[in-house]
Amino acid sequence: MSDVLLAVDGISKSFPGVKALDNVSFAARAGTVHAVCGENGAGKSTLMKIINGIYHPDAGTIRIRGEEVQIKNPIDARAKGIAMIAQELNYVPNMTIAESLFLGRLPTKAGRVDWGHIKREAKRVLAEEGLDYSINRKLGSLTVAEIQTLEIVRAVYHSADIFIMDEPTSSIAHKEVRALFDKINRLRSEGKAILYISHKMDEVFELADDVTVLRDGEWVSSRPSAETTPDRVIAEMVGRDLDHQQYPKEQVPLGDVVLKAEGLASDNLFEDVSLQVRAGEIVGLAGLVGAGRSEVVRALIGLDKLHAGHVEVDGEPVKLNNPKKALDKGVVMLSEDRRLAGIIPALSIKKNATLANMKKVVYGGYAHAREEQKIVDEYFGRMRVKAPSTEVKIASLSGGNQQKVLLARWLIAEPKVLLLDEPTRGIDVGAKWEIYRIMTDLARQGKGILMISSELPELLGMCDRIYVMSSGRLTAELERDQFNQETILKYAMNEIEVA
Ligand SMILES: Nc1ncnc2c1ncn2[C@@H]1O[C@H](COP(=O)(O)OP(=O)(O)OP(=O)(O)O)[C@@H](O)[C@H]1O
């Protein structure tokens, strides 16, 4: 048994109307990965933010190597050897790599910032890590995975030994996930402790030595991963057995083509993309991160510019040059990046959900509050949105719950066509199945759905047809009886392999 590096004991934390954490304890051992699992809103991120000094607990203690500590703020946390690799990366796009490595602790010489030292050190560190980019590159030009790598490199350089990773794989490509796991394994072998949060059970069971489960802010269990199973963890997370061996897929009769796109192109991003979706059909858009899938749907809805091609909705040619116009024509998009294209932080979750739903609750210029509340309650109930009331600001919700509110917005709007970009990203396993059931309902009602997903099982389970993209082009169109994991991967890697 290795030594306990970090121990939290009896931690409680309340926000207005919510007890986010209630007497939570667990211990992370040196040289291990400790996964923290729980449904959306269970308190995982809050616990990590307390360890990182962003929030202060109402009660409880934190000990590092047996010694009780008060963690005042994130800078203090860093001084104590704690590094949080944030999920929603906050960085200054204009900062250079060299500056970011020394962020908050610029070395000085005779009272001045020692730039010579910074540059020499930055070069040395990057070279040591085998990262071949210039130290003068701006953070804004790096990908999410590159910034993540850099944050880890920085933490290692400043001798952190407790690493917090909150859903680190949610926006990076498969290859980058492997590289991240290699890094995590290296940190583990060097005796660090890694706290790892993920909704993906396969990741948890590949990486973790120990698994702690939280439910509704309460500690449920901590066990070596060898002594538990994904099913058991899930059952502990949701407090009941979940029976979901089968995707709730139903074959419904398909209607007319509701969305048709021909010859779509956008400079440098994608070209010659033609696709169609019929009423009642769930169509997948598969491909690796960077294949151009999000770009296609963004352009379809008018968020980005199309340079060629034409689009028809319900057989009628349309120019969807902005999302409002698309909504008028019955086409909506759930964005993969909820911070950029989605939530309005200062508004309540009810307002965020009903924003687009003019027809349903506005009669003669008046919004029907009762009707509105009924619809909101129904969807929030089905998806298990965890919030003290529908009046709280959306910004105070956990990541996965914000995603559910956004999805509710588009369901309430009753569109003809839904473009869903990674609809279950960050959503806990239980709520995922409810989202699949909702998709099935929508198909039954004759809606057309185009879904982007990086999770192949989800595409295979739910789609009638799948288009595969690679390097900005469609490389395959597969019917349900033709598709399987290997075929899709083959087409997804089409050109990348050759390059
Ligand atoms: N700043 C805040 N103000 C008010 N409530 C908050 C705040 N931060 C978190 N909460 C609430 O605390 C609870 C726990 O949220 P937390 O973000 O820790 O969940 P989580 O387990 O990380 O969920 P997810 O899997 O969705 O990321 C939720 O009910 C959330 O709404």
Ligand SMILES: [Mg+2]
């Ligand atoms: Mg979270």
